[in-house]
Amino acid sequence: MATTMPCIGEVELISKSFTMNQHLFNIFTGTSTGLLKGSSMCDKNFANLNSMDSCSSKGKEITCMCWWDSKERNLLTGLRNGQVLNYWLEVGVITNIPKSVPAEKSILRSIKAVDKKILISAFNTGKLNCEHFNFDSTSSTSCVKQLNAEIEINSGQDLFCMDHNLSFQNQVATGGKENPLKVWDINSPTNPIFTAKNVPNDWLNLRVPVWVMKTQFLHNSDKLVTGTGFSQIRLYDPAAQRRPVIDIQIKDSKYPITALALRPSSDFQLIVGTTIGNLSLYDLRKKDLVQNYKGFAGGITDVKFHAIHPYFAACGVDRYVRCYEVDAHKKEMHSLFLKSELNCLLLSSSWSLDDQGHSIEKYTQSDLLSDTNLVEDKKETLNEDNNDESVWDQMEVIKTKKRRKQLTLPSKSKVKKNSK
């Protein structure tokens, strides 16, 4: 197969190992052994999408994953050694993305893709690579790197996390150990747009250590939420101040936050997972815990929300992937033992836990196109909901007095929206 495929640039076809029935899978997990697993929660089965031979060494460990574009047909996996592999899910082909791989000893921490054009990868040394690609839609496997279109950002030592802003597409946030949260503009790589300032000294007048473990942009804004290695949840508003606007210390546990996910339907709720397997829903306005979720015996490595439904999935080093309903019972709805330690996870947005959704999953290969249309339809309906709510934004804000300092959060319109 590899010989017949046209090789363009540095593209190389690695294997055609996994079968066509992949679109039955709705949760994809990357493991520390290097296997990529597709699993179907409703049927309680899973399969490896790559072969065992391809994960011979520790460098092949999958550390991060993302979708190539919003249609969720291509899945990118970042390996520990810096390689990025492209899984073309409909065809079942794995290709190598021709990106530059840095020197040894650096570990790939995170990758983000923007509409099949830009790939941003972050390494633990603090290096951030933005590369532009030309993706040929006619042949599935080929993509060419644009020359002279590589941007390199040095964001400081010990990088732990990186996130890309979906609404302001040139913004990227980074953070790490003794490396404060920074927001970068891809187009001006020398200086960050925003650098967070450390919180004030504690009651003994000692410096509070910095350790940003996870960060995520709020939906449709440039505000950021971070989870730290000292179990604090912080909200930053670059427009307002350099120190966090909201700072929550998780009570009676000092374990690092290793997973964080914002709820898509709300700007204030987020799921937080720690190294000892505590999974809980927090509210930024309440500055407190809303609910704990049970089941994990080991540290949680990744949490992802479903795009439309109020479900989320979490995976951990105890080799389980578990699905929960956000506002429902503490116990998991589904759990699946996947045999290897899990590092990262991706949810397919076509997945639904009710029976109707179950039938969606069982579409055949020919129905796949309509399937993806259906997803888009769903997203459109969601947008309509947003339009309803935008009425509130259009309303005039009644002010009694001129304020000295503009309030940052929660803005008045949003309070109204949520009280509704």
Added chain:
Amino acid sequence: MSLIMPQIKNKQRRGEMYKKFLKEKRKVKMEEKKKRKKEENQLGSKAPPKKKPKTIENMRVPDETMVDPTNEETVLDLEQDEMAPYFKQETTPKILITTCDRPKNKTNSFIKELKKVIPNSVVKYRRGLDLKKIIPQAIAKDFTDLLVVNEDAGEPNGLVLCHLPDGPTAEFKMMNVKLCKELKRLGEMSDHEPEINVHNFNTRLGVTIGRMLTCLFPHRPNYRGRRVVTFHNQRDFIFFRHHRYQFRNAEKVSLQELGPRFILKLRSLQKGTFDSKSGIYLWIHKRHEMDTSRRKFHL
């Protein structure tokens, strides 16, 4: 009859009835037993097999993490883990044994006995050093494992087993420590390298723990010494025993106990070397969440 009984309001009569009921029940049981014995005597080997008693172990809640050692993926996982160099015979075990600060008498003699049991091990006094400072030094001196015995009120009650150079770290609760002098009819320990018997570790977590315990002992036992060290897992309690065996004939083996005894119970297993604050836990015992069923076991 048992249904009628609670309805009788007179306590004395109710008691009488209950006694009568028990008597009859016993009578039926004995008759059945007699019948079964008779059958067994008559039929000999053709008799129906004896019923198996129900125990907590054989009624164990099914566990999906049970390891199938022939599974390709499990093999791959085990080949890549931190203990793999030992099983590929690339490293020879060298063990550092230490205690908490200012150990009392019993802990001191216990670690000395542990040193005699585990070949190629060194006892060091803790001298108030942090474990996080000890570990890099131990790695530099090519130690493969670190054992720390903790105590409370002069009684050893905890064990930290840290595999070097890059983990994992297991923390155990230690119970019922019996030193050699507290045991009766004890044999003399010899210098031969012992055989190791790790028994009944079946889940994925159990396999890791079993591998970590195996790692403490040399690859090639000296079979002439007939020394055997046993880690037996039963209902998540790990029993440590040390014996010398002798084959009397083809069927019978006689055992003589040699060393100390103790029981371990796993509290947590952590990735990497000892770092209880920021290390990620592979498994941690959560009492209220996990101990919901008496028939659920983790190892």
